[in-house]
Amino acid sequence: MQFVEPFLLWGALTVAIPVAIHFWHQKQGKPLPWAATQWLIEKQQQQSRGLRLDNILLLICRCLLLVLLAVLLAQPILSWFTKPPTIQKIHLVQPSPAVSENFKFELTGAQQKAERIIWADDRLSTLDDKPYRFQKNPQLNPLQLQTAINKLDTRNSELHLYIANNQALADLPAITVPARFRLHSVIDSASQPHPYLTGKNGRKLFVNRAGKLSSVPVLDPTLKFQSAPANSGPIFVLLNYKNERERQTVKAALSALTDVYALDLMIDETPLPNRSYAWVLTDQSPVKPADQTLYIVSGVEPSTRGTNVLFTNESLTPQTSDRVATGQLPEWLGTQLMHHYSLVSRHQPLSQQDLKSLFVSSSKPTTEQQAGIQDALLLFFVVLLLVERWLALTKNA
Incomplete structure (x- = not known):
């Protein structure tokens, strides 16, 4: 079983609260004088020592409620009975002659394996036998790149992104990519020479x-x-x-x-x-x-x-x-x-640390992956809550 927010499982430690309250109430008990106490035998007059659990079923219900609430907040995903999907590779390529030429070997191998190769343009053009018509001065637009990633169906896919590394990428605070993601970047050595x-x-x-x-x-x-x-x-x-x-x-x-x-x-x-x-x-x-x-x-x-x-x-x-x-x-x-004087060039590459931190993985599961186990746990939580309330009212505890 996997969890979307596993750190919320620490909330299960609150199970100690009802146990502590249970013993605290026992400690508050006071002896009441009774006129017939003198007729009791000595064994019955001895005080009980140690910790004694009363209403143990009610205590268990309250502990389970807190544990179950922590599990529900952690959003479990149950995939024991589901067949693992077949992962397909998608190759998203910046429409640039320098990028396509640098990764020519990788893209040719992907084409021979019949994997999807897509240009990151407005139409999401596919790589086919026709030569791609590049723009005269191809510039990487990070917003267009994010739009192309969002349009792709990457639920059961591994996205391979091929881009040129330059300062234009930093125009966006972050670029969201799927969980299965690999970045291939190149510094365009054919870019315009630097002025000085x-x-x-x-x-x-x-x-x-x-x-x-x-x-x-x-x-x-x-x-x-x-x-x-x-x-x-x-x-x-x-x-x-x-x-x-x-x-x-x-x-x-x-x-x-x-x-x-x-x-x-x-x-x-x-x-x-x-x-x-x-x-x-x-x-x-x-x-x-x-x-x-x-x-x-x-x-x-x-x-x-x-x-x-x-x-x-x-x-x-x-x-x-x-x-x-x-x-x-x-x-x-x-x-x-x-x-x-055009000294501030946008062709400067980002450092590897800045480049990797720019791409943020979105590993949120789909609704279908969580629906079954979440509904079952929620139903169990409601039933357990009703049982706890019935026991509390019955035993006046």
């Missing part, structure tokens, strides 16, 4: 394998990088603020960002002619924003659309912005700059 920046003294700024921003003299040899930096030379920055206090706050944040990551920032507080700025921080909405420039506009309602124009409705001062008051402004500004 060149800072002061030739230091290289990039996102490392742990997903953290790193500033080191030499690029990581274990990662694949672009042939040239996303920006070479100084990054020209314009601070165009009417509010002098806000100008000083942002300037101090940029100075802290330069000290930590050795960014080569050339900051102007008034626009210079014939100079192209890569980053403009202002409290005025831009009229004609340049395509290659990152704009961060504070304290202004959005009036211009564009992926390179970021509006924030708060002025960047300690009195008006929690981000400034808590010291998070340098980190936030750095994150926006890294996104602008």
Whole structure:
């Protein structure tokens, strides 16, 4: 017999409660004087010693009720008389050329065994003789992956999942999979090379394998990088603020960002002619924003659309912005700059520990597996409760 919630069986230890109450009531008994006591023989006058059980049938009923309640809460599953089902393998594959090519041997073997091979797309297409038409830039959507798993009938199946390991998986807090599950992951070595920046003294700024921003003299040899930096030379920055206090706050944040990551920032507080700025921080909405420039506009309602124009409705001062008051402004500004140069890559792989913890097994049995034994135990519990009440009323205990 198996249990869905076996830890609730500890509740059976409460069987000690009715036993303790039974002996406590016996201890509370008091001798009553009787006029004919002098005529009793000496043997009858001796006090009884030790523990004595009264109403033992009633005590047994009450103990059984508590044990039975713990078993019912633990949700038993009785499969003694059922034939174990035949387990079929289902292979769910991320629709990616890199994934299918990496696991070509496993998928070919599964196809020869007539096992189900399904692409994790909207239609749950099956692998057949026709070549699959992959998207131009296949991206793993974890929500689509969860939807595909939910659509599959995995009650008597073992699910084998083939995916590329990258940060996009972490968009969901967890991915629910069946109890019989095996994960096959691969790091896509054919993914786009990592961009990087060149800072002061030739230091290289990039996102490392742990997903953290790193500033080191030499690029990581274990990662694949672009042939040239996303920006070479100084990054020209314009601070165009009417509010002098806000100008000083942002300037101090940029100075802290330069000290930590050795960014080569050339900051102007008034626009210079014939100079192209890569980053403009202002409290005025831009009229004609340049395509290659990152704009961060504070304290202004959005009036211009564009992926390179970021509006924030708060002025960047300690009195008006929690981000400034808590010291998070340098980190936030750095994150926006890294996104602008595409340094924050979603192709970074998750660690094996994070990847395994992302997939949560759902081992809840179906209703049919529990119905028979649960109904029988519930009926027995009701009958036992009626017997206990009848004995208690009869014996006045």
